[in-house]
Amino acid sequence: MKRHLISAADLSRDDAVLILDTAEELARLADRPIKKLPTLRGRTVVNLFFEDSTRTRISFEAAAKRLSADVINFSAKGSSVSKGESLKDTALTLEAMGADAVVIRHHSSGAPHRLATSGWIGGSVVNAGDGTHEHPTQALLDAFTMRRHLTSGTGQDLAGRRITIVGDILHSRVARSNVHLLATLGAEVTLVAPPTLVPFGVESWPCEVSYDLDAVVGKSDAVMMLRVQRERMNAAFFPTEREYARRYGLDGDRMARMPEHAIVMHPGPMNRGMEITAEVADSDRCTAVEQVTNGVSIRMAVLYLLLGGNESAVAAARTEESK
Amino acid sequence: MDAHTSSPARSVLEAPDIARVLTRIAHEIVERAKGADDVVLLGIPTRGVHLARRLAARLEEITDRAPGEVPVGSLDITMYRDDLRLRPARALARTEIPGDGIDGRLVVLVDDVLFSGRTIRAALDALGDIGRPRAVQLAVLVDRGHRELPIRADYVGKNLPTSLRETVKVQLTEEDGRDSVLLGLRETAPADGQ
Amino acid sequence: MSETNTTLLRGAKVLGGEPQDVLIEGERIAAVGTGLDAPAGATVIDAAGQILLPGLVDLHTHLREPGREDSETVLTGTKAAAVGGFTAVHAMANTFPVADTAGVVEQVWRLGKESGYCDVQPVGAVTVGLEGKKLAELGAMRDSAAGVRVFSDDGKCVDDAVIMRRALEYVKAFDGVIAQHAQEPRLTEGAQMNEGIVSAELGLGGWPAVAEESIVARDVLLAAHVGSRVHICHLSTAGSVEIVRWAKSKGWNVTAEVTPHHLLLTDELVRSYNPVYKVNPPLRTEADVMALREALADGTIDCVATDHAPHPHEDKDCEWGAAAMGMVGLETALSVVQHTMVDTGLLDWAGVADRMSHRPSVIGRLTGHGRPIAAGEPANLTLLDSAYRGVVNPAGFASRSRNTPYEGRELPGRVTHTFLRGRATVVDGKLA
Numbered sequence: 001m002k003r004h005l006i007s008a009a010d011l012s013r014d015d016a017v018l019i020l021d022t023a024e025e026l027a028r029l030a031d032r033p034i035k036k037l038p039t040l041r042g043r044t045v046v047n048l049f050f051e052d053s054t055r056t057r058i059s060f061e062a063a064a065k066r067l068s069a070d071v072i073n074f075s076a077k078g079s080s081v082s083k084g085e086s087l088k089d090t091a092l093t094l095e096a097m098g099a100d101a102v103v104i105r106h107h108s109s110g111a112p113h114r115l116a117t118s119g120w121i122g123g124s125v126v127n128a129g130d131g132t133h134e135h136p137t138q139a140l141l142d143a144f145t146m147r148r149h150l151t152s153g154t155g156q157d158l159a160g161r162r163i164t165i166v167g168d169i170l171h172s173r174v175a176r177s178n179v180h181l182l183a184t185l186g187a188e189v190t191l192v193a194p195p196t197l198v199p200f201g202v203e204s205w206p207c208e209v210s211y212d213l214d215a216v217v218g219k220s221d222a223v224m225m226l227r228v229q230r231e232r233m234n235a236a237f238f239p240t241e242r243e244y245a246r247r248y249g250l251d252g253d254r255m256a257r258m259p260e261h262a263i264v265m266h267p268g269p270m271n272r273g274m275e276i277t278a279e280v281a282d283s284d285r286c287t288a289v290e291q292v293t294n295g296v297s298i299r300m301a302v303l304y305l306l307l308g309g310n311e312s313a314v315a316a317a318r319t320e321e322s323k
Numbered sequence: 324m325d326a327h328t329s330s331p332a333r334s335v336l337e338a339p340d341i342a343r344v345l346t347r348i349a350h351e352i353v354e355r356a357k358g359a360d361d362v363v364l365l366g367i368p369t370r371g372v373h374l375a376r377r378l379a380a381r382l383e384e385i386t387d388r389a390p391g392e393v394p395v396g397s398l399d400i401t402m403y404r405d406d407l408r409l410r411p412a413r414a415l416a417r418t419e420i421p422g423d424g425i426d427g428r429l430v431v432l433v434d435d436v437l438f439s440g441r442t443i444r445a446a447l448d449a450l451g452d453i454g455r456p457r458a459v460q461l462a463v464l465v466d467r468g469h470r471e472l473p474i475r476a477d478y479v480g481k482n483l484p485t486s487l488r489e490t491v492k493v494q495l496t497e498e499d500g501r502d503s504v505l506l507g508l509r510e511t512a513p514a515d516g517q
Numbered sequence: 518m519s520e521t522n523t524t525l526l527r528g529a530k531v532l533g534g535e536p537q538d539v540l541i542e543g544e545r546i547a548a549v550g551t552g553l554d555a556p557a558g559a560t561v562i563d564a565a566g567q568i569l570l571p572g573l574v575d576l577h578t579h580l581r582e583p584g585r586e587d588s589e590t591v592l593t594g595t596k597a598a599a600v601g602g603f604t605a606v607h608a609m610a611n612t613f614p615v616a617d618t619a620g621v622v623e624q625v626w627r628l629g630k631e632s633g634y635c636d637v638q639p640v641g642a643v644t645v646g647l648e649g650k651k652l653a654e655l656g657a658m659r660d661s662a663a664g665v666r667v668f669s670d671d672g673k674c675v676d677d678a679v680i681m682r683r684a685l686e687y688v689k690a691f692d693g694v695i696a697q698h699a700q701e702p703r704l705t706e707g708a709q710m711n712e713g714i715v716s717a718e719l720g721l722g723g724w725p726a727v728a729e730e731s732i733v734a735r736d737v738l739l740a741a742h743v744g745s746r747v748h749i750c751h752l753s754t755a756g757s758v759e760i761v762r763w764a765k766s767k768g769w770n771v772t773a774e775v776t777p778h779h780l781l782l783t784d785e786l787v788r789s790y791n792p793v794y795k796v797n798p799p800l801r802t803e804a805d806v807m808a809l810r811e812a813l814a815d816g817t818i819d820c821v822a823t824d825h826a827p828h829p830h831e832d833k834d835c836e837w838g839a840a841a842m843g844m845v846g847l848e849t850a851l852s853v854v855q856h857t858m859v860d861t862g863l864l865d866w867a868g869v870a871d872r873m874s875h876r877p878s879v880i881g882r883l884t885g886h887g888r889p890i891a892a893g894e895p896a897n898l899t900l901l902d903s904a905y906r907g908v909v910n911p912a913g914f915a916s917r918s919r920n921t922p923y924e925g926r927e928l929p930g931r932v933t934h935t936f937l938r939g940r941a942t943v944v945d946g947k948l949a
Contacts, residue, residue: 108838
């Protein structure tokens, strides 16, 4: 197999720790006068975005540029993709242009996996979020942030740390990737959501599920709030915004019941007043902004480890045989 | 250092020899740097860092400074290597630049073995992205020859003429539990299927 | 082939029994026995060791013509059917235009006659344009040259309970049957695969078993209430099996089919995100597969139907979400049934003849198919080399499409000869 990052589930503990440790070293670059490394000089990274996500796209772009890669941004909007060109033809075009890596964001679950295994392209594929499947670099940057706050850092995993993920688990690729990665790193994960927003079949996931945020919040080393889209209300996943916020939102009172060292996380963009109150979002326990900073270091680490050598230093994509 | 070393390896330097040559190098640095007041020692991971720390301790003794007064750090050159694409990507080592930086200072790079010179070339590139030293010098425990770039060391513990079939392995207590420099024979080309 | 169309099959195991000779003269079987003499000019086929079955009948085939001739035509589809051992197929109504008028069903019926490889019995749409709102002219289709008896909106569910009730009632006038595609539409909005452990992991929209079972339960109750016949298309869950078993125990007029792929494949395959496994209804779990096999063996499920659903390459050579649903199945159906039902001891060859020929003929009210192998019966026959083992290679398909989930998989059995009213449509595994 080639060198891809498709799913957080593909990463072993050692792979994950290697990525986190590498990111830890790369984060120190921020303190240097020249925040750039020559490592990927002459390599081309294509950001192939079928969904709008300026935040993720510029994070990957900054990461690739700090490693001296050439970056091409390919947005589905206003391109031939919106005129009916297939994923395959887009991929063949990128291949013809000599892309060494394709960072793909796609609305269809499994599209990065398809891209990596179809033989359409020869370069690396990095999943930047696919449908309601996975978003592995988000999980890595979340784990990086937790490790910095909750452990002594480099070389460590998250063994025994209690992480609570709250919100729309059903539609969240962030939650899926986090559950896999955090379990691999030894953390104890609890998902909290109204039963309508918990996936059918969740019992096979390496985590606990609770419908009661108050019962869990006091035992959490980190509480990760997921964005809840207001349109879910119209599909009867919950009755009203007010009821959601009351039962599953994080406010000052609930935050006060968290252990002193515990942090509040949010992948952004935040729905203030919905899943998180302004008081919590603006408190110094909330790592949302730091997560964005860490995202660049993590994506640099991933690009370096996938592209920096003659073969990948981290796991291959899942194959049919290996599941 | 070379991979695929095979025994029997012959010891060419033992712990007392290493201690002696490090002391000599420290004296040479003081002599050439006229007191070594602005010296910053940067070791190249892994063993270069330990050697840099040992040299710093000796410089402090010689120049009568308190422990920790001679700035010492580490400089990882992985991201600057010219052979990245010949091998799998590897873990990064720590780059630790002393608090006052390297601008206007005399940086002495410290490594265990000087061979092709490519590591030092990468280190010079890395330094350029960190600051602008007054001058850069190079100290190595062993110079085994076979340079592929126009680079030479300013301080050499031992010149060790070798053939390309030979390997030089430096062992240091901090990493390996003992101090020694071993000269061995490279295994013939790895057999098929290895 | 001789002028008089006389063929002697020597030593065939009729329905898997003792070797016998079968003499075909003209369109009919002339004699069955041992040591039959070959009449002058007869073609003699050494059938020693091979299994002789009545020609297979498919209740559920998408021939795509008119409208999607890029994926299949009546001609290519019936060729594929013949290669698979079929002598009659029911052509589903979801064509462009929809087969919801006498004109369209007669066109399909005529194309079938012209192809000559396999009888084509058109299925009529239940509602105009498959839209589930207004009954199509069911009587006119019945009275047309095509003589439609089976009506289905397949591809879509007749989800309005009142429309379904009226359709069930209406077809009683001419012994028709409503073949229901049981899929509650609201429960399957955005559905991409079976809802369960795998869908939760893959983040693909879940297609709950209950979306099928709730419609099956409603429709068996409706059929009982109005005293009509309902047929459940491509039944795919253990729960549906239980409901049909219960309905049959009540003596209600309920029949059901299962596809070969639901007898073999599970949703675990979707982990590859390869759209060749995308199908409606979706591949279910191992437990469902086992329940379906058992139900087919005990007769709760009446028959095997292929749901042969050809799609052009580009509709599968893409990401999962954009891919079309469906698999081709005519050319592999008998092999999959042998693999899952016969080689496992669940069904003998007489049982296969019943589930793949006799019962679908009865449900579709076909008179010339699904008959015993006996003197005087129509010579619709399939000869199978059950000892054969081969790897599925879609490049050799007679179908215009290649979207098989079995590519590269070893399957047993190979149809060597197919006879349609005495005339060989397949000889030595190749189209005649």
